[in-house]
Each structure stands twice: as structure tokens, then as C-alpha cells.
Amino acid sequence: MLQLSPHLKARLSTPLKIGALEVNSRVLQSPLSGVTDLVFRRLVRRYAPESMLYTEMVHASRLQHLKEIPIIMEIDPNERPVSIQLFDCRPHFLAEAAQKAVAEGADTVDINMGCPVNKITRKGGGSSLLRQPEVAEEIVREIVKAVDVPVTLKTRIGWDDAEITILDFALRMQDAGAQMITVHGRTRAQGYTGNARWEWIGKVKQVLDIPVIANGDIFSVESAVRCLEETGADGVMCSRGTLGYPFLVGEIDYFFKTGEILAAPTPVQRLECAKEHLEALYEYKGERGIYQARKHMAWYAKGFVGASDLRSNLNKIETVEQGVELLNKAIDKLATGYEVIEEKEVVMSQ
Ligand SMILES: Cc1cc2nc3c(=O)[nH]c(=O)nc-3n(C[C@H](O)[C@H](O)[C@H](O)COP(=O)(O)O)c2cc1C
Structure with missing residues (x-):
């Protein structure tokens, strides 16, 4: 401890x-x-x-x-x-x-x-x-x-x-x-x-x-x-x-x-945060916000199965809707039991 x-x-x-x-x-x-x-x-x-x-x-x-x-x-x-x-x-x-x-x-x-x-x-x-x-x-x-x-x-x-x-x-x-x-x-x-x-x-x-x-x-x-x-x-x-x-x-x-350690956010929580970040950047900066969001999105998408594909797709988004759709799909996948097993495998192989 x-x-x-x-x-x-x-x-x-x-x-x-x-x-x-x-x-x-x-x-x-x-x-x-x-x-x-x-x-x-x-x-x-x-x-x-x-x-x-x-x-x-x-x-x-x-x-x-x-x-x-x-x-x-x-x-x-x-x-x-x-x-x-x-x-x-x-x-x-x-x-x-x-x-x-x-x-x-x-x-x-x-x-x-x-x-x-x-x-x-x-x-x-x-x-x-x-x-x-x-x-x-x-x-x-x-x-x-x-x-x-x-x-x-x-x-x-x-x-x-x-x-x-x-x-x-x-x-x-x-x-x-x-x-x-x-x-x-x-x-x-x-x-x-x-x-x-x-x-x-x-x-x-x-x-x-x-x-x-x-x-x-x-x-x-x-x-x-x-x-x-x-x-x-x-x-x-x-x-x-x-x-x-x-x-x-x-x-x-x-x-x-x-003196206590907070539980780290799960991959789903991180991707939910990414979505909020993307939407807020768009609201605050318009189209420029979407281009700026690409790098942020890539930083959020880490540490789970499929993260690398998600990163490269997020890196090409032109609209906020495209980003939200990609993130929602990844969140849905991660929320299934199958993905949780894969997550464990990732953790073990780190
Ligand atoms: C993308 C990026 C942007 C940065 N921009 C600034 C900045 O605007 N002002 C500043 O004082 N330091 C800036 N830095 C330096 C960081 O504040 C920090 O001093 C440096 O990354 C070392 O800390 P780290 O090893 O924890 O990253 C920047 C660093 C990075 C990676």
C-alpha cells in the first residue's frame, strides 16, 4: 500500500x-x-x-x-x-x-x-x-x-x-x-x-x-x-x-x-468522457474543434481490444456525428461480457 x-x-x-x-x-x-x-x-x-x-x-x-x-x-x-x-x-x-x-x-x-x-x-x-x-x-x-x-x-x-x-x-x-x-x-x-x-x-x-x-x-x-x-x-x-x-x-x-486511491475509470467511462469532450469542443469552436478533437480522441482510445482501429478511425472524422457514432459503437462492444474477457486478456498481457 x-x-x-x-x-x-x-x-x-x-x-x-x-x-x-x-x-x-x-x-x-x-x-x-x-x-x-x-x-x-x-x-x-x-x-x-x-x-x-x-x-x-x-x-x-x-x-x-x-x-x-x-x-x-x-x-x-x-x-x-x-x-x-x-x-x-x-x-x-x-x-x-x-x-x-x-x-x-x-x-x-x-x-x-x-x-x-x-x-x-x-x-x-x-x-x-x-x-x-x-x-x-x-x-x-x-x-x-x-x-x-x-x-x-x-x-x-x-x-x-x-x-x-x-x-x-x-x-x-x-x-x-x-x-x-x-x-x-x-x-x-x-x-x-x-x-x-x-x-x-x-x-x-x-x-x-x-x-x-x-x-x-x-x-x-x-x-x-x-x-x-x-x-x-x-x-x-x-x-x-x-x-x-x-x-x-x-x-x-x-x-x-x-490517503485513498480512487478506482481508475473503465474504458467505457473514458470513451464516454471522449464523447463529451468531442461534443463540447464542437460546441465551443465549431468545425475547428472537430479537427482539434482528433488527437484528443486518439489519446482516450487506449488499453482495450480494438483501440488501435478505433484510434485510426477517430483520426479521420470530419463531423461530430461520425465521432459520436464510432465512440458509441466501441462503448456498446466494450459493454458486452465478451469484450470484458478480452479486456482481461489485455491487462494480463501488459
Ligand atoms: C503537447 C504539449 C504542450 C505543451 N505546452 C506547454 C505550454 O503551453 N506551456 C508550458 O509551460 N509547457 C508546455 N508543455 C510542457 C509541459 O507542461 C511539461 O512541462 C512537460 O510535458 C513535462 O512534463 P511531463 O513529463 O509530465 O509531460 C507542453 C507539453 C506538451 C507535451
């Missing part, structure tokens, strides 16, 4: 304090570009009523040319606490964007200092800020001056193995006024490969006074507990583990609060 050390139990029994903001959960849903839109966040929120959620990253200077708030910045007042994540390298644009984020209802403003994508780092944003700590500092200072909500950031441990600069960088961000830092335990050069190096997150925790959130390879309740025990971090943030699985943050939160 999964046990918590007395130390960790004590930590989990108090709220996460981000500046003046108190969040009654120590597991967070990460910002995921192309994923954590309002529709996805509503699903996560259902299972994790108190956790901090993040929008997709928003390009700050792009807001200069828009008359209205773009759809990726939209917040439902019922989904708070929620943070809007911004990326850019120009302090002035970021400060203005932060004000718009707060006007939209953001409880914190988060700055992306970890994105490894060339298109973004070439222009000085994302993880390239690790190599320009003076710019990163100015960004934090400008935003802190501009808004009255906590300013936080999410970054990596360094640019590459020769430049693991996170300790100095994190201290500088704290000095500049950041109220929380999330550390993804990989370098920019690692991308998403290899293991997240949680030992570096533990070192960051030792030198900072502000909360440190551990990110990278949190795929289960067990990994969340192990990460907090090993790093001493103030909370964990889930990312790829939530793709096609909006239950994860809630499962971890429930364990942190009760």
Missing part, C-alpha cells in the same frame, strides 16, 4: 500559498499548448475541484494587434483558481498582456521560460530565457509592477547538460519578485526525452523560500508521491499524463487529501 511519510503528510495538510493566494490543492494541471483550453479544463475541474489550472501559453505581443481577448485566454468564472500563461521576451508587452490576463480573471500570471520549440527560442522566448537571466529578471520585475496578482514562472533545469543553471536562475527570479516557480526536470536539449531529473528540483527547493512545484514524469498517484518525497517540493504539476486522461489531477488530489 502507498504510504506517506509524516513529513509529507504534514506538508499536504496545509494549503499551497502563492503570495497572498491560498490554493487548497498541491497538484496542478500544467499549461499544454493545443490541449488545456476551456473545454479540457472544465473536464479536469470536475474531478479536481480545488486544483490550480493553466491556460495554453499565450503570445503576449500578439495581443497588441487584437481588439478582443483571443479564445485561448478565455476563463470561465466557475473554473478558478486558474492561471494564464504568457510567453514572449519583451518585458513591456508581457506586462501589458499580464494586465489583460488579470482583467480576464486570472488568479496568477505565469511566464513560460521553458518551451524548447525553436520557433519560440529563436525569438528569445521560452527556455532561451534561461540563457538571458537579466532579461528574465526584467520581465518578472515589470509584470510584478503591472499587476496585483502573484507572478509565477515555469522553466527547465538548464539549456543543456553543460549549462544546468537552474539554481542561480531560480534565485534571481525569486529576487525579482516571482511568487512561485515550477521546474520541469529536463534541460532544453532533452526536449521530452530521458527521465526528468527530480534531484535538481530538490536542489532548487533547498535554496528558495517561494513554493517550488515539481514537473516532469508525473503519470500516476505513485509517481506524484515519490516525486514529493524525493524533492521536498511544495506540489506537483501533471502534463502528458493528462492527455486523454483528465482524471489524473483529481486522482492525485484525492489521494493527497484522503
